[in-house]
Each structure stands twice: as C-alpha cells, then as structure tokens.
Amino acid sequence: MKQGYHHGNLRQALVEAALELIAEKGPTGFTLSEAAKAVDVTPAAVYRHFAGRDQLIAEVARQGYDIFAALMEFAYADGQPTALAAFEATGRAYLAFARKYPGHYMAMFESGLSFNAHPDLALMAQKARAVLERAAERLSQHMPAGRRPPASMFSAHIWAMSHGVVELFMRGNPGAKSPFTPEDLLESGIGIYLRGLGLLTPDA
Amino acid sequence: MKQGYHHGNLRQALVEAALELIAEKGPTGFTLSEAAKAVDVTPAAVYRHFAGRDQLIAEVARQGYDIFAALMEFAYADGQPTALAAFEATGRAYLAFARKYPGHYMAMFESGLSFNAHPDLALMAQKARAVLERAAERLSQHMPAGRRPPASMFSAHIWAMSHGVVELFMRGNPGAKSPFTPEDLLESGIGIYLRGLGLLTPDA
DNA sequence: TGTACATCAGTGAACGCGCGTTCACTGATGTAC
C-alpha cells in the first residue's frame, strides 16, 4: 500500500485517520503524532497540511457539517409529501447521521472547539441548523394560530431531544440500560411532543 | 494559607481543584500534575490518595451523583403537592444542578469514564435515574390508561431533552445564539411534551 | 506533664517517554524546451 515518498492525498488521509481516532477515543483523546502514525507518515509531514491539531479537528468538523446539512436537506425533501412527514424524516436523519458518522458527530458537537476561533465553522453550523428551523417553520403553519411557539423554540426542543438521545442512549454510557433503541426513543418522543402541539391527533 | 508539611485534607482539595479544571477545560483537558500544582503539592503526593487520574475523576463524579440524587430527591418532594408539580420541579432541579455544578456534571456525563471499570458509579447513577423514573411512574398514573407509554420511556424522553438543553444551550457552543434561556427552553419543552401525553389541558 | 517512638502524608530527585515543533535535507513529480 505504501506508495513511496509521496503520499498522494495525505490531507484527506489524515482527516480519515482522525475520524477513526475520534470515534474511538474522543475528540481530545488523540495526538497529532498518533494521527501521523496511523497513516504511516512522519509527524512533521502533518504540518504541510494543518497548522496543528485544532485545525485538523476543525476540518473534520467542517466536512461533518457538510454531510450533515446535505443529509438533513435530503431528508426534508422540500417539505414533501407533507410538512409533518418531512419534519419527522428530518428527525430520523439526525439520528442516522449520528450513528453513521460518529467521528464527525463528535468533532462537531463534543470537541469543544471554539466557534470564535473558527468563524467558517460557525457559518456552516448555522446553515445546518437552518434546515431544521425551516422544517419547523413550515410545520408550525399547520398549527392552531395564536398558540404557536416561535419556530426557533420549537426546533430547539427537537434538536435538544435528538442530541440528548444520541449522547445518553447511543453511546455506551449512562442510560445504557434502556430497553429502547435510540431510534424508538426519538421517534416516540417527537411524536408525543408533536401531539402536544396539536399537530398529531390524539389517536395518531 | 500554607500549613507546612502536612496539608490536612489533600484528598478533598484535589477533588475541588479537579472540579475547577474540569469546568474550565473539560474532563480530559487537564493532567494530574496540573491538579497537584493547583493545590501547591508535589505530583507524587497525589498518589497517596488516588491511583491515577481516572480515580480522581471518578471521585468527582461520585460526589456529583451524590449531590445530584439528593437535589432531585428534594425537588421531587415525595410527589407533593401534586404529581405534576413535583415532576416539573424535578426537571427544573436537573437544570439547576447542571448550572450550579458544571464540573460535577461534566465528570458525570461527559468524561467518558467506563461504568464497567467503576461499578460503584454505575450504581449511583442508577439511583439518581431512579428518582426521575419514580416521578414519571407516579405521574403516568394520572394518564388516560391504555395509552400510557412505559414510565421508563417517558423518563428517558425527559432526561434526553434536559441533557440536550444543557449541552447545546447552556454551554457556549453551537446553539449559543438561541434567544431563549435554557430554563425557558426546558420548561416550555416539557410543557408541550406533557400536553402531548394528556397531562396538561390544552389551555394550561 | 514530658519524653520516646510509630505512623504516615508529603518531598524532591530521578527515570524514561512521547509530544509538538523546527529545520535543512531529499527525492519524486511535473513541466519547459
């Protein structure tokens, strides 16, 4: 597999190595040297592509936000076939992303990297969030007017529940003993929530 | 402040130093030596009290679970004055704990320390979780029978939303721009959820 | 009350280690002619 002196695509190879390391040991649980070793390269070589560890993690997060936004967008499907169905699909996509791209997810939400230091990231995060907010906005137009909570609050609730399910019930840790799958938990939770908004009939 | 050769209560002093360091730089963001320095003691002294960094963090988490369970228990107040009010108080207590004891919270829920390696911790976590589950259990007896979700699912939903609100909207990070306080977000979110369960009248 | 001694919490020196970072270099690749 060794191609000799020149690697060919070291930058992306490092990103992928970082992804595995993050998924395995958390966003702060690995060093630059480890990432270099994982792709059979001198630690010094990393500096041709990244200014340091933070830059590497930021790039992982950046790619994560890209995939994430695309997935959410795709799941939302422009609000088709119904605003409600599209909204629910978006929630499922959130969880599917977290499950399929754990390294990206952790880099995005658990790495603690500062949005001030990486303004481009802040922008991309905002864009991803906008998809969910748009879905909430549209859905809330089906609600008994005057009793609507602001769409941004609505979407914050859903985001919070989704993130909570991921953190508590999809990783090994604390609620590990739950007899429900994360998918079931989120689906039922969102269902009850939407019923509370009058968006699902009591018997649905 | 230096008392000379003997510190007096180094063990607890280390725990408190760790708390500050965790709150500041995350559960993996500090070293044993830093903790030792923070209390003006040789790194070697730490080994008189803890086998290593993990043991120190585990002790922090242990004390956290203690406080947490007590707070939740107190807030629940044996289901008084009503099952509903007690339940909501419990939710508020969750958030209050996360705000007041960030270091403990992070050690408990974000340190990634294995429950297998610390079975005593698993037990304490279980005990804390039981308070919320009991509150959910009691409350669910007020629900239209036959349409009750299992209390453990119910409480998992609430736990997830609470945790999500803490992670996303109480720390600086991603949803930072939300115009709502975490407290408002959680209270409204739980309110809508409970309405979805038929536990609040639509006008409440 | 005073002295001798046991206990044990904290010291400080030492070690090997891996990390981040720099630097002059080397050798593979691509391009101009």
Place this chain on the structure above:
DNA sequence: TGTACATCAGTGAACGCGCGTTCACTGATGTAC
C-alpha cells in the same frame, strides 16, 4: 521523445518540555507510658 530544472511533499534528526510514576527520604502529628 529526451533532458534540465523547478517545485514541493515528506524525511529524519534534533530540541526542549511536561507528564506519569517510583523511590528513599523527612518531618509533622498523634499516642503510649
């Protein structure tokens, strides 16, 4: 097509550093008599 040269990605040696961990020690505290 072939040769000379520029480019630049990756090397490897070197550095200073702080960490985790050990060890024989020291000196403060508590207790027996």
